[in-house]
Amino acid sequence: MMAAHKKETTMPTMPCACANLRRAARSITRLYNRELRPENIEVTQFTLLMALDRTGDISQGKLGRLVSLDSTTLTRMLKPLNKQGWIQEREGDDRRVRIIRLTTAGRAKLQHGLPLWKRAQTRIEDTLGEPSMKKLEVLLARVEAASESK
């Protein structure tokens, strides 16, 4: 006969797309942070270093738009990076603007973190496989587009 016992499954999928996305984001964030811990940097910060490495000098506002972060959020997120000496800020020609740049130390931190980042990244890639990986990327971009159009 059936036991009147609720199995403790890991969990069911929710009907809410936002909940599912946030949940996956939390999970994967923990993974990347675990790997990056030895370098004493978190994935959110590492992501900013990556972005800055690609863009070169850039204003806070532009960077925010680029990574889809409220620019006032960036004001605070940049502080720890500054404290660590990974970035530097200077005034732009337009004196309202702050131009951000990766420092030598920042570039070094990025280099040192890369292998650790790669471990986490590879884990996801190996599990999903190239095609699924690409598909996910596309779907995420579509979600973002749908979310932002006014």
Next chain:
Amino acid sequence: MMAAHKKETTMPTMPCACANLRRAARSITRLYNRELRPENIEVTQFTLLMALDRTGDISQGKLGRLVSLDSTTLTRMLKPLNKQGWIQEREGDDRRVRIIRLTTAGRAKLQHGLPLWKRAQTRIEDTLGEPSMKKLEVLLARVEAASESK
């Protein structure tokens, strides 16, 4: 001739799966929060109400495992819900445990929020379409599985 001018595109996709996921999560979170604002509740809180509605009375720890949230995070996330009177906590038989339950007010808030939540949800569903929606769900679950296996 070509202008030596960098177009200000909205942005390129990053090579980091974690960055892409977090970014999409931020975007979609803003969408759901915009819709839910009239009911004065945020999507993270709304998600917890939804979860509690499905599980019925449940311990903090189990709830955390269910939604993939560190149980100590839950300690704090539950506070605003309590303040609003949407949930209630009581001691379990095991006196270490806290049992959470949705109150009548909580259930009402859930009901009132549903149409607003649905607006955001529909927007995503309509943009992606049923098959992509399902695909995304599956991919997110796989990401989570990959992230959690030790």
Next chain:
DNA sequence: CCTCATTATGTGCATATACATATATCCAGA
């Protein structure tokens, strides 16, 4: 019944994140 390993939750600390609002600039007209 006592003790120790295990388990559930709370706290300290740090960061992430957004919105409303404030402040400093810039700039297009009058």
Next chain:
DNA sequence: TCTGGATATATGTATATGCACATAATGAGG
């Protein structure tokens, strides 16, 4: 040149999130 609207960033406030660590309670052996 003066002025009001637009733009870039900062601050106040609130919540989200996790880890290391602290505390309380349970339960298995001895």
